[in-house]
Amino acid sequence: MADRTAADLVVDRLRAWRVPRVFGQPGAALAPLVAALERAGGDPAFVPARHEEAASFMATGHAKFTGGIGVCLATQGPSAVQLLNGLYDAKLDSKPVVAIVGEDVAGPLGGAHQEIGLTRLFADVCNQFVRYARGPGHVPALLDQAFRTAAATRSPVCVVLPREVQEAAVPDPQTYAAGVITATPGEPLARVLPHDADLAAAAQLLGSGRRVAILVGQGARDAVDEVVALADRLGAGVACSLLGKPVVDERLPYHTGVLGEAGTRAAAELMGGCDTLLLVGTNEPWTGYLPMPGQVRTVQIDIDGRRVGSRYPVDVPLVGDAAETLRALLARVPDRPSPQWRATVENSVDRWRRELVDRAAAAAEPVNPQLVLQELSSRLPRTGAVAVDVGTVIYWYARHLELPPGVNAQLCGTLGALGCALPYAVAAKLAAPDQPVVALLGDGAMQLNGLAELITVAHHWTRWQDPRLVVLVLNNRDQSGLATGREPVGDPARRRPDVPYAGWARLLGLHGVRVDRPELVGAAWDEALAVDRPCVVEAVVDAAVPLAPPEPALADLRGLFADGDAASRVREQVDRQLSVAADDIV
Secondary structure, three states: OOEEEHHHHHHHHHOOOOOOOEEOOHHHHHHHHHHHHHHHOOOOEEEEEOOOHHHHHHHEEEEEHOOOOEEEEEEEOOHHHHHHHHOOOOHHHHOOEEEEEEOOOOOOOOOOOOOHHHHHHHOOOOOOOEEOOOHHHHHHHHHHHHHHHHHOOEEEOOOOOOOHHHHHHHHHHOOOOOOOOOOOOOOOOOOOOOOOHHHHHHHHHHOOOOOOEEEEOOOOOHHHHHHHHHHHHOOEEEEOOOOOOOOOOOOOOOOOEEEOOOOOOOHHHHHHOOOEEEEEEOOOOOOHHHHOOOOOOOEEEEOOOOOOOOOOOOEEEEEHHHHHHHHHOOOOOOOOOOOHHHHHHHHHHHHHHHHHHHHHOOOOOOEEEEHHHHHHHOOOOOOOOEEOOOOOHHHHHHHHOOOOOEEEHHHHHHHHOOOOOOHHHHHHHHEEEEEEOOEEEEEEEEEEHHHHHHHHHHHHOOOOOOOOEEEEEOOOOEOOOOOOOOOOOHHHHHHHHOOOOHHHHHHHHOOOEEEHHHHHHHHHHHHHHHHHOEEEEEEEEEHHHHHOOOOOOOHHHOOOOOHHHHHHHHHHHHHHHHHHHOOOOO
């Protein structure tokens, strides 16, 4: 029997941490590890991507859709550089990812082929943990430390494995050098609850509110029942961040939808009219759409104390797990529903939903993109996942796609990096091959990563129990990225080269449907969701359809001012906040 190598130890640690698959691009500096993964017989599986950036998005997508730790592989030099986008996505959206980078430098360091200072390269994005393995005996503990740090800090980490270390025979455990840190797998995440005095203060503040609003982010994912129970007890209205859209059932009559520039008028009105605000698991960047400071009293719940009060002034900060903290609040908050406020919120939601129908029905040339998402909404499978890319598709997703409870949707929320949706969709499908997945993206994202990663889909789909992976491409042919509805895209220089996206899918043995008339939209979705293989729906849409961001609701505030100068100052302050927020998120 051949000697075991450190690469085999890496596979052992991946198994111990229950990693089902790793994503990456093979190369010489990773050859021993890739060979060890092949010997592992699919436990864990190695999933080659067409590009390292896509591999890092897949790892982050795995973390987002499964709640586990994503793992990606790359070699030194340009391969390592390409990981950064996906790792920054994980960092800014607080997801655990382990990047394993192979290095193969012969001779002295300094100017070697493809040599890059990997520690400095990853120092910011993996600021919690970047380490080199200097010998095979270090590998198990080093991997354990990396996984433990990623899980505990909800962030990406990096381990560099020189090729000579990967190839080295494993020493007898009894001969490990002194100073080697031993570790065992596990995720020792503590139970975190606020102090009783803080819970009592928060309960008193919320119980005394007459017009309560609750803003829900991704951090409330495991606290749905508690959010709904508290909202009913207080007669509160609910809004969500973009990342929080899948959390609370959007069909609830008092759910106003997504807050922010891509969001709804009803959510903006909720913020404009409330006098008490509860933030749950959200680091909402569109602060210009939150109530004006001083208008409301605010409680914020977050597991990460660094985020409490970082975006918006908070009266009572509560650092703790969302579900347990809300349960503790429910035991203290009095049952004081506000029927008049709840009715006001529900009327606002009803008006907005009628407006959405009118917007989707508006004429466009050739197809209104809002209609495409509106028609999907009633047909979206009741289980599975939705992956959303960056661009105008976010606006239509945020407003027109109603997510059924249990459907997980993810996007590159804070970084706003183009080209994430197809890699996300691949990760979601590999994690649950018996569930349908829908990817939503524009033609720019499709040309960036989607066309290549459709090859990955074609390679894997025949092994899926449910073959449905539907890729929507909103083809508006806008080269400049300025398709905001403010002007038609008429300049040929701003036109993106057209690609037969549906034809490319058919060339790969998948299915493809092209839609260039509004009356074909519904039938196209029916066909795509019924076919026996993955499908690309190419919708040729009008780039001039207005995005129409909601105006921050200042009607209540404007009535408080007797002079126009004061009102003007408020509006100027809001405009400044929106300008700052626009730099933070697409």
